[in-house]
Amino acid sequence: MTMRPPLTNLPILLEDVSFVVRDVTILDRIDLMLTPGAPTVVIGPNGAGKTTLLRLAMGLIRPTSGRVTWGGRTDAPADRRAIVFQRPVMLRRSAEANLRYALAAADVPSTEHESRVRELLALVGLASLGGRPARKLSGGEQQRLALARALAKDPQVLFLDEPTASLDPAATQSVEDLIRDVAARGIKVVMSTHDLGEARRLAGDVVLMHRGRIVETNNATAFFSNPKTSEASRFVTGQLLV
Amino acid sequence: MPTRRLFIVMAAAASLLASSAAFSQEKSIVVASTTSTQDSGLFGHILPLFKKKTGIDVRVVSQGTGQALDTGRRGDADVVFVHAKRQEEKFVADGFGVRRYPVMYNDFILIGPKSNSAGINGTKDIVAALKIVKSNGAPFISRGDKSGTHAAELRLWNAAGIDITKDRGAWYKEIGQGMGAALNTASASNAYVLADRGTWLSFKNRGELVIAVEGDNRLFNQYGVMLVNPEKHKHVKKELGQAFVDWLISAEGQKAIADYKIDGQQLFFPNANAPGA
């Protein structure tokens, strides 16, 4: 492992954050604190603003108003935050080469690349597929490779945007197992999903979003057993939230 | 990885340029000459002989006479070999050439359609023939490119008392191109055209064209050669250039010129020693 400055990205604090694109309000005055611990799962229907929330918390985009801080700083470098997009894009090279690229981008010395690549491939169960062109892998395999690539940064916090949205049950299970592994290593996972079951299986905390606002935030047990808002109780009981 | 390959590519590019640069290390001169000497094949005959004797590679850039003199004036050639005596004398007088040497002559001929549309085929008087071409409005192709042949054509119209810049009609077309292109155009449109005999003899796409008028003294076409003045342009290869000039006017060079024949016909007549040529 390389020596890195002990930067801490947590807690991530969103204060009165709005995000507006051409007069359309995507996020409306969000307040949220993300702290170390079990995975935070952001749920809500499509278009609720989940993806935008993750991108803001990752630091890929800046809020129109309000502020985002990482460990108290607005300018914390993103080198220990990682994200897996809903549809990860693999570079046009082998699975191993994709990981080497990510390691190089994270300034990991090239002498460590081979061992890290093996380790990451083994972690996501792709040890035998390292030489294959990444874009020829199946959807589930690409999703796991994307996770490995994100982990190449050795992140403190990992954002996952709908990590299982387009996967079949078997692939979903392997990705969910992986997420539990990652969380167990002490990495803070912040993920979005519109799948209630997945939220129940993985969440430590739940954030319910609807129409650009945070409707309810609570720990998972309380959220599912005793929703405070009508939206949350409808969502939990499987009614449509439109 | 990408960066390493980039270096390989750059090294390859550099070595390519260097290798093509190696071409120019040989003993060589650039001669600006006319399309007629090139297109007639004369250079193809005499340059290998010169190279064999001296080892000098002669690189011929063939242009119209006016353009060839310009090339010499800018210093882009070591030797100028053209056919427009008055312009050549001015070139030397202006200090761009060291000295003009007469080399050889060929003659111009009026080419026209076999059908003899103007009724001049087989006559000898070029001035009378041009008058008839004009009065009949028979189609005529002019080089219009300020070449030696173009200059000769304008002189002949002048001798016929016709101011061709004013006195022209749809029958008279300037194409602004070389001898070959003018012959191709005339061949395609059954027009009259003034040509040098050398290009005509080696020209293959004749179609219905034949020689209409030949043998008039006024169709005489003198070639001269000049070394570009090294005092104007320091980089001129004066020894090599002068060697070429000297060879052209030597007995050996003159014989080589006389020996060049197409279908048994001699194209150029050496006259380096003729007074006043």
Place this chain on the structure above:
Amino acid sequence: MPENVSALQLVLAGDPALYAIVRLSLIVSLSAVLLAALVGLPFGAWLALSRFRGREGAIVILNALMGLPPVVVGLLVFLLLSRSGPLGSWGILFTPQAMIVAQTILIAPIIAALARQTIEDLWLEYRDELQAMNVGTLGSVVTLLWDGRFSLLTALLAGFGRAAAEVGAVIIVGGNIDGFTRTMTTAIALETSKGDLPLAIGLGMILIVIVVLVNAAAWGTRRFGERMAG
């Protein structure tokens, strides 16, 4: 070349003068492609990624430069390289190097403009991932060029096709010197002017065959590469 023979006979007989012409054509045009790529690919990639006032205008101008008339480029390079011009001391007018310079200027905009389009499409696809990995602009350009290399072959081919086919620029700056700066196209122009239309057409067919072969090789490379790299 010997007189009164067809181009096919020259090919079959392995005529050294003909091969010298073909070789020079390939050296000049491929060198121009290489040099134009060294300039055009990074510039096209930079233009694809950059955002500045007047960018749209720059793209329009770059696209328009794809249609640069070879004669104009030839004349421009001629005036630059003439002994009486600003770069006259190089002494490369009427040499293959001058022809490479002219063709490089002619096709660099073609390669840059086509690369810009290719890279911009790829950038839209990769941008989020590269940003998430903290890859800077320079690193992104290198990655996009590398990952787009098989698509960029098309841009290089367009440049090569243009260079191999043009006559206007090389005849002005090369001078069509027999055995030194005579290329396929200037030889065709010369044979046409000599009225030897069958030989001119024969040379033209050889040129077409060569361009087709180069394209086929590039196409095969692209197919192979796509299969290997995904």
